[in-house]
Amino acid sequence: MQHVDGNALAGPLAEFFSFDMTTATARCNGCGAIGELARAMVYRSGAGTVVRCSACDHVLATLVETADRAWIGLSGISAIEVRRG
């Protein structure tokens, strides 16, 4: 299945967060790797979007968007850090 990367999450995540989340760093709770969300791997299908750790392939997050709601699960992320500049 072809994929893109976390840059493509900027639009969908803007529904949930008030600032750009793709530069936030997340810790994978599969392998402990820390990296910007922009560096994660993103698999999209009609059913939704799966975000995977690019180091160990662990599922970091899942997004589902329909006409009237947007849902995000963050089960694979143990911490998120945003920098205040």
Next chain:
Amino acid sequence: MSEATAQTTAPAAASAAAVLAVPRSGWHVATVASTRRETPNAARIELEVDGWPGNAAGQHLDVRLTAPDGYTATRSYSIASSGTGTHVTLAVDKLPDGEVSPYLVDEVRAGDMLEVHGPLGAFFVWAPDAAAAGDPAADATRDTRPVQLIAGGSGVVPLFAMAAAHDAAEDPTPFRLLYSVRSPDDVYFADALRRLAAASASLQLDLVYTRRAPEGWPSPPARITRDVLEAAVIPAAERPRVFVCGSTGFVERVADWLVELGHDARSIRTERYGGT
């Protein structure tokens, strides 16, 4: 890929400033100002976007198309322009069996309206050096490392925005672009790139032709190899910041080779467009 395992360190102040300068995103109604053939397979689309807050070089937007029955399709497109103002330039490559790109390339006309969400993304972004722009406070933290841009096909769009912004700002950072295209006819922004690479010398441009090279070109057409990459990018020893953009397969091949060639994974930023 190894780049992902990189531990994060505090980003250079210059990139933090760039992030802060990135405007907030929102949905906007865009009116198509004009469209034209960019290459035999791609169109350049000029948009006038109501309420657009301006954008940094390298950002993208999401286009949402809605069918009469309510079905929607959303796709991301990099922005070839940057700065303040409500004018936005896109360049779209047509995938023959694609849902959205054939419409954008062949059907969209001046006066049409599109729903766009943006500007988006603060990671794959380059901003002029604040110190060079006259902010003395930024002097101490100045990031003077050279910048290497590497594009495959339509992946040149955000990198062209960076090269143009770099030129417009008269930023002193050395800039080099390695650009892989099928043939001489497939070069996006050909005139502007030639100008950036010639007159002002603000950009060093290296083209690689994969299917057909110009008459008299020193090497036969071929895909980028690790050796070509090594010869045409700023050496790892100079610690360049590297931006790579194109199809997913292209980006991953190039990024892996860069790491093998000694480039620091943390200095490589990638944007995958999809495909293999």
